[in-house]
Amino acid sequence: MKSKYSSYYINDIAKGCKYCVKGEKLVLFISGKCSRNCYYCSLSNKRKNKDVVWLNERICKNPKDAIKEALESNATSAGITGGDPFLYLERTLSYAKALKKRFGKNFHIHIYLPTKLLTKDKLKKLSRYIDEIRFHPEFLINKNKKIINEDLNKIKLASLFWKKQNIGIELPMIPDRKKDILDFIIKISHYMGFANFNEFELSETNCKPLTKNYILNEGGYTIKGSKQAGIWLLKELKKRKIKINLHLCTAELKNNYQFMNRLKRHNIFKFGYKTKEGMVKYLTTDIKNKYKLNKLKIKEYYIDKEKNRIILSNYSANRLLSNKNSKIKIYLIEEFPTYDRIETEKGEIKTSKKQWATTP
Ligand code: SF4
Numbered sequence: 001m002k003s004k005y006s007s008y009y010i011n012d013i014a015k016g017c018k019y020c021v022k023g024e025k026l027v028l029f030i031s032g033k034c035s036r037n038c039y040y041c042s043l044s045n046k047r048k049n050k051d052v053v054w055l056n057e058r059i060c061k062n063p064k065d066a067i068k069e070a071l072e073s074n075a076t077s078a079g080i081t082g083g084d085p086f087l088y089l090e091r092t093l094s095y096a097k098a099l100k101k102r103f104g105k106n107f108h109i110h111i112y113l114p115t116k117l118l119t120k121d122k123l124k125k126l127s128r129y130i131d132e133i134r135f136h137p138e139f140l141i142n143k144n145k146k147i148i149n150e151d152l153n154k155i156k157l158a159s160l161f162w163k164k165q166n167i168g169i170e171l172p173m174i175p176d177r178k179k180d181i182l183d184f185i186i187k188i189s190h191y192m193g194f195a196n197f198n199e200f201e202l203s204e205t206n207c208k209p210l211t212k213n214y215i216l217n218e219g220g221y222t223i224k225g226s227k228q229a230g231i232w233l234l235k236e237l238k239k240r241k242i243k244i245n246l247h248l249c250t251a252e253l254k255n256n257y258q259f260m261n262r263l264k265r266h267n268i269f270k271f272g273y274k275t276k277e278g279m280v281k282y283l284t285t286d287i288k289n290k291y292k293l294n295k296l297k298i299k300e301y302y303i304d305k306e307k308n309r310i311i312l313s314n315y316s317a318n319r320l321l322s323n324k325n326s327k328i329k330i331y332l333i334e335e336f337p338t339y340d341r342i343e344t345e346k347g348e349i350k351t352s353k354k355q356w357a358t359t360p
Helices: 013-023 065-070 085-103 120-126 145-162 176-192 207-213 224-239 250-265 289-293 314-321
Strands: 007-008 026-030 052-055 058-060 077-081 106-116 132-136 165-173 194-199 243-251 278-288 300-305 309-312 330-337 343-349
Touching: 007 224, 013 026, 013 077, 013 106, 013 250, 026 065, 058 065, 065 085, 065 309, 077 176, 085 106, 106 309, 120 145, 132 145, 132 250, 145 176, 176 224, 194 224, 194 343, 207 343, 224 243, 243 250, 243 309, 278 289, 278 314, 289 300, 289 309, 314 330
Parallel strands: 026 077, 077 106, 106 132, 132 165, 165 194, 194 243
Antiparallel strands: 007 243, 026 052, 052 058, 278 309, 278 330, 300 309, 330 343
16 A cells, blocks of 8 residues: 555554654664675765764764754654674663653654664663564575574563564565565564565665666666566565565655745754755845844844854845945855755855745
């Protein structure tokens, strides 16, 4: 069944995904170091193999930064990813604990975990703060039959600490491995409540092996046949009466819902305008014009110290533009509301306009 978020599902989608599609999840990237080296790993060069914590687009030094980012992005929940969080278990626990302490036990936290370093003891520790657990099994990179059994036995351990509906697996939907994935889910379905399949995507780091072995869809970053393989898998599992929640998460969902909705929820500065895509527009002038603004008795503005600029209200901008003697340059800027605040457009404006930008 197609969801209203351009994804496909059977039965229902996992609780963590419900927060995620609405842009309510804080993405806590615990480290770029990993216990594995999957050929399809899509981590960017900026993150892969670097022991740095990221909170959405923000480099994070400690759990206090995580609280700040959660507040600025109005998150109601978090998803912990990596790398391999098992390599940094104490760090993972300290961030999860801090988020629960500040936002309460209803602040939903899910985690992605490669199975390689999984032990009962580590799961027990995680279960104190983690609501939902998503395993990334090893069998996709290691065809040894023993590995499948190891994966199965490790995943079964989770039922000692979580209810079935909060245990799942998450995998890239590799089209030529659809039968192996089907067999694996049939074997493990009694011990978990959901399975998530991500449309297979190209990134700057997996580009070589993927372009060598697969054809790309038009648009250039998703693998041909991945979505179709996912739909096939959903249908096969339904035919076999597998009762767990199944979700095929598409690239379209990630861009048009998860990411865009997260942008829309993000705080912006005073006098800014949000676009319907979640971007923000500001009317700005250089911070060195502050003295001139005061002299001209312009009062509606906000000083953005980090970017050395003054954000003007529509009214202030128009007053300056209609004053031929002011000689103050004003720019209309469009940028991401996120911590990195990357500008996507900047143009000088020279004539006044009733309303430069509006929030839809
Ligand atoms: S387990 Fe995940 S993070 Fe680690 S290499 Fe594989 S895909 Fe990348």
